[in-house]
Amino acid sequence: MIEVRDLTKRYGATTAVDSLTFTVRPGRVTGFLGPNGAGKSTTLRMILGLHAPTSGSVTVSGHPFRSLPRGLRHVGALLDAGDVHGGRTARAHLRILARSNRIPRARVEALLEQVGLASAAGRRIGGFSLGMRQRLGIAAALLGDPPVLLFDEPLNGLDPEGVKWVRGLFRRLADEGRTVFVSSHLMSEMEHTADELVVVGRGSLIAAESLTEFAARGTRLSVTVGTPAAEALSALLVAEGAAVETEADGLLTVTGLGAARIGELALDHRVPLHQLTTRTSSLEEAFMELTADSVEYLAGDTR
Helix, strand or coil: CEEEEEEEEEECCEEEEEEEEEEECCCEEEEEECCCCCCHHHHHHHHCCCCCCCEEEEEECCECHHHCCCHHHCEEEECCCCCCCCCCEHHHHHHHHHHHCCCCHHHHHHHHHHCCCHHHCCCEHHHCCHHHHHHHHHHHHHCCCCCEEEEECCCCCCCHHHHHHHHHHHHHHHHCCCEEEEECCCHHHHHHHCCEEEEEECCEEEEEEEHHHHHHHCCCCEEEEECCCHHHHHHHHHHCCCEEEECCCCCEEEECCCHHHHHHHHHHCCCCCCEEEEECCCHHHHHHHHCHHHCCCCCCCCC
C-alpha cells in the first residue's frame, strides 16, 4: 500500500505538488492521470525518496521507502526507460541490480524470458529500441518480486502485442494482491487497464476514486438524432430548452432532453426519425472536462 498525506513540493516560487492526499491499495491497478505539468513524475519520485518533500509524508507499506533495506524487494519501479547505461548488456544490467539487492542470478534469466528479451540478453542496451528498453525496465521493476510496483508511462514505444502483454501483466500482478500504480497520459489505456484512478491537475488532487465513479462525474448525456427534417426538429427541440448542434454528417447532437422526450415531440409533430441514440462520454471526455482548468499549456489559433 502507498499512503500519501498532505504531500507538497516547491521549487522556489513554483509549487509542483500541492497538499496531495490519497491511498493506493493492493489488489488493484490504480491509474495516475493528469495533464502535462500536473506533478505526476515529481510525486512518483517523492514516493521513491528521490526527491524530498517540502512538507507532508509518503509511506510504502507503512514506512518511508528510504528506510527499507534492499529496496527492490519492497518496491519495483520504472520511471525512465532511457535511464540505463547504454554500454551494458541487458543481462549485465539486471545482474548488477540483482547483486546489489541479494537476488539470485536465476531470477535474472527467468525475467529476461518473461519480458521477451531472452534472445537479446547479450546485446548492448544502447542498440535497443524504446519498446525493448521498456521491457527491460519492467524486468528490473519485477526483479525483487516486490509487493508494490510503480510505472511511469510504461506503454511508450510498445507495439500492439506489447501493449496487450503489459495490460495482462498489470492485471496478473494486481490479482496476486500487489499494489500497482501506473502513471499515463493515455486515457484509452487506463479505460482498459485501471480499477481505480488518482487524477491531479497543477499539483492538486482532482479525484481519487474508481474508474466508473470518475467517468460518471464527467458524464454528459447526449442524444444523436437522424432526421430528414433536421431544421424543423431543431426548432422544436430548442423551444423545449434543449441545445442542438448539427454535425458534418447532418446528424443532430442534442443535450438537455432525453431520447424519450425527443421521440414524443417528433411523433406529435409528424417528424420522421431515422436514428435516435443516447450517448455517454468516454473516460477521455470525462478527463478533459474535469481537468480543463488544470491544463498548463493550451494550443491556440496561430493565424
